[in-house]
Amino acid sequence: MPELPEVETVRRGLEKLIVGKTIISATNDNHKSFPNEPTEVSEFMLSTTPTAVRRRAKVLLIDLSSKYTLVIHLKMTGQMVFVANDSDRFSAGHPSDSMLGELPDKSTRVIITFSDGSKLFFNDQRKFGWMRLMPTISVPEIDFMKRVGPEPLEHSFTAKILFERLQRRKNSSIKSALLDQSVVAGIGNIYADESLWGAQIHPATHVGTISFSKIKILTTEIKTVLQLAIDKGGSTDRNYRNAEGKKGSYLAFARVFRREGQECPRCGTIIEKIRTAGRGTHFCPTCQVERKTK
C-alpha cells in the first residue's frame, strides 16, 4: 500500500514526534514482523534515542543513538502510528473520524513505548511488512539498498537517467518497468497509473518503443504526481494512515486510479481497468493510445 509519498508522509510525522524521546520497551506479537532476538533488542534499542528518521524508496529508517537503525518496510498494509500518553490525548481534543480507533488492535504487531508514556504502534493487517534492527553502517549493504534505483524527487533524477535505466527492461511493459524498484525508487501501483495518464502513455506499451521525448514528459509527470501526493498527505484507499493515525487525501485528486467507469478528466472517455504486470491498471483508452512505433 504505502508508496513513496505515503512513506515520506510517515517519515515527516515520525521525525517530529519521536526524535529525542527515549525508548523504554518494545513488545512484539509476531516473530516474522520483528525477528530480532530479545537480547539484541534489549542491548541496542532499549534506553536509546531516535536521532533521525530517514527514507529510501519505500523503506523507513529510524536511526538510534546506539548506532543501530530500525529498518521498516510497510509493504501493503503496514502502519507506524504514534499515540501520545493518555493525558496529552485528552487535552488534544475530540477524535476525528479520519483517525484510527483505540490501539493496540488486532493488527498491532509491535509496540514501542517511550519514557514519557507515548507509544509507537507498528500495525500490519496482512503481516507482509517487517522491521529489523541492524547496525546503521550495515544498512547500505542490504541487497535491496544496493539494487534500488534513484530517488525520483531528487534534482539529479532526469529524463536521461530514467531513459537509461529503463533500457534494462526494454522488452517489458512500461507499467511493469515503473514498478521495478531497481529502475526508479518508490513508485507503486497508484502513482504508476497516475504518471502514465499524465504522460498519455498506455500502460502496456513496450518500453523499447517509447521515444526519449515521451520519457521526458513521463519524468516530469512522475515528479509532479509524487510531489502533489506528498502535499496531500498520500493516498488512503483503505488501510494507509500517517504517523498521527490520519488518512491521506490524494485519491480525491487522482485522475485514473480507482476511477474506472468514470469520465477521463482530459477527454471525457470512460476510464477502463485492466490487468497489466499482474496488477490492476487504470487508464484512458482514448488519450493513452498504445504506441507501436518509435
Place this chain on the structure above:
DNA sequence: CACTTGACCTGTCCGC
C-alpha cells in the same frame, strides 16, 4: 539475464 508468476497473509466485497 530478462521477464512472468506465485507466494506471503488477512479482510472485504460481490455474486449466488
Place this chain on the structure above:
DNA sequence: TGCGGACAGGTCAAGT
C-alpha cells in the same frame, strides 16, 4: 445471512 472466489497499494523466489 452464509459461502466461495476474486481482489487489494509490495517484494522476492522460483519458474520459463
